[in-house]
Amino acid sequence: MSPNVITTPVRAMLVLGTRPEAIKLAPVARAMAASPLFEPIVVTTGQHREMLHQMLELLQIEARTELDVMRDRQELSTLTARLVDGLGEVVRAEHPDVVVVQGDTTTALTGALAAFYEHIPVAHVEAGLRTGVADNPFPEELNRRLIGRMARWHFAPTPRAAEHLTGEGVPAAEVFVTGNTVIDNLLWVLGEGGGRNHFESGLRRVLVTLHRRENQGDKMRAMGRTLWRLADRGDVEIVLPLHKSPAVREALLPELTGHPNIRVVEPLGYLDFSATLAGCDLVMTDSGGIQEEAPSLGKPALVLRSTTERPEAVEAGAAKLVGTEPEAILAAAVQLLDDRELYERMATAGNPFGDGHATDRIVAQIAEDFGADADAAAADDALAVPQSNGPGSYSTA
Ligand code: UD1
Numbered sequence: 001m002s003p004n005v006i007t008t009p010v011r012a013m014l015v016l017g018t019r020p021e022a023i024k025l026a027p028v029a030r031a032m033a034a035s036p037l038f039e040p041i042v043v044t045t046g047q048h049r050e051m052l053h054q055m056l057e058l059l060q061i062e063a064r065t066e067l068d069v070m071r072d073r074q075e076l077s078t079l080t081a082r083l084v085d086g087l088g089e090v091v092r093a094e095h096p097d098v099v100v101v102q103g104d105t106t107t108a109l110t111g112a113l114a115a116f117y118e119h120i121p122v123a124h125v126e127a128g129l130r131t132g133v134a135d136n137p138f139p140e141e142l143n144r145r146l147i148g149r150m151a152r153w154h155f156a157p158t159p160r161a162a163e164h165l166t167g168e169g170v171p172a173a174e175v176f177v178t179g180n181t182v183i184d185n186l187l188w189v190l191g192e193g194g195g196r197n198h199f200e201s202g203l204r205r206v207l208v209t210l211h212r213r214e215n216q217g218d219k220m221r222a223m224g225r226t227l228w229r230l231a232d233r234g235d236v237e238i239v240l241p242l243h244k245s246p247a248v249r250e251a252l253l254p255e256l257t258g259h260p261n262i263r264v265v266e267p268l269g270y271l272d273f274s275a276t277l278a279g280c281d282l283v284m285t286d287s288g289g290i291q292e293e294a295p296s297l298g299k300p301a302l303v304l305r306s307t308t309e310r311p312e313a314v315e316a317g318a319a320k321l322v323g324t325e326p327e328a329i330l331a332a333a334v335q336l337l338d339d340r341e342l343y344e345r346m347a348t349a350g351n352p353f354g355d356g357h358a359t360d361r362i363v364a365q366i367a368e369d370f371g372a373d374a375d376a377a378a379a380d381d382a383l384a385v386p387q388s389n390g391p392g393s394y395s396t397a
């Protein structure tokens with residue numbers, strides 16, 4: 001078969017390795033598995049171990065290949081090397097028609113790179129997010145910029161993300177505003193039901209997650225002490241599902257253990273996490289995905305970071321970028337708990353990250369660009385690969 005001709009179904013390799021990638025690619029995997037136009041091939045890199053396995057049932061299909069790259073306290077350089085090596089082999093062995101990566105992790109970067117080296121076109125889900133600061137978040141801002149240089153399809157969650165890409169020289173015809181698949185998955189999971197809300201008291205319920213590399217160390221310890229002071233109000237219950245990262249545990253556990261109103265729990269499965277999010281009053285987080293989910297459920301979010309690549313929620317009034325200084329964090333939380341009007345404004349600001357149909361748009365676009373349609377699938381006709389798939393037509397702006 002000539003390299004420029006394929007037959008249906010389109011063989012789409014979904015590469016994922018961390019918790020958020022599994023969550024955000026799950027609806028794509030489910031949709032492709034349900035379509036006669038696609039053969040989804042899930043490759044898990046194992047960049048995360050327990051936290052990834054917790055999420056895999058969301059995909060509803062078995063992983064074809066599992067790499068097992070995670071190491072305790074892994075360094076970015078060695079993780080990257082293991083991933084390029086392992087994924088290169090998998091891409092060569094499977095030779096898919098398209099490789100789909102999501103977001104800005106080391107898995108996503110190396111998945112795109114391994115595909116690029118084998119002249120396989122890359123689809124980037126959640127493309128175009130930018131803080132504008134090359135090393136914040138570290139290393140994700142650089143990762144997503146680099147993936148943007150390699151991808152053939154850029155699925156931007158918002159118009160602003162799309163503008164970032166076209167502003168960087170990506171051809172507009174390769175950029176599609178779809179919404180974020182995290183919303184599709186959240187709505188699907190809540191519709192399925194069955195999750196447990198982990199708040200236990202009748203107090204004000206504050207859900208906290210922290211994990212970012214740039215927050216680890218002294219900053220995170222200080223955040224832990226700030227949460228303790230917040231819990232000292234006496235009218236607040238804090239639930240904190242603790243990231244598996246040893247650096248996060250070392251920073252937070254000594255600061256949070258022993259307070260009667262703070263419950264540090266192991267990472268929650270998605271059913272329980274979404275039920276707990278739906279059951280909280282407010283969120284304090286440095287997570288990316290939770291900044292998107294909280295406004296969908298009407299939960300005000302305080303973002304404990306100095307930058308965000310998701311300013312849409314802040315501009316809509318659903319989230320507030322409070323920075324990493326203890327006094328600013330405490331003041332923002334206290335204000336939100338005490339000012340009913342402010343709380344209501346934030347809780348009703350709405351969700352700027354999509355309508356729950358991002359996946360449909362992504363899957364339909366890839367199918368269309370491969371010339372795949374239901375009739376063709378039935379006839380198992382040969383399909384033309386999009387002309388821009390060759391390495392010469394990758395965006396190099
Ligand atoms: C990575 C992503 C980040 C994402 C986060 C999601 C990169 C560069 N960063 O963070 O964008 O927000 O995942 O959570 O890819 N660990 C376990 N078990 C697990 C997962 C992690 O023990 O299931 C421990 C390991 O010791 C590992 C450490 O946590 O070395 C950190 O994991 P890593 O994937 O390197 O996290 P980040 O790079 O901080």
Ligand code: UDP
Binds near residue numbers: 266267289
């Ligand atoms: N999440 C979860 N269980 C938890 C904490 C988070 O299922 O205990 C989900 C959350 O709903 C969101 C995703 O994990 O969709 C966010 O992952 P994380 O914060 O690790 O990564 P980021 O989004 O910052 O890349």
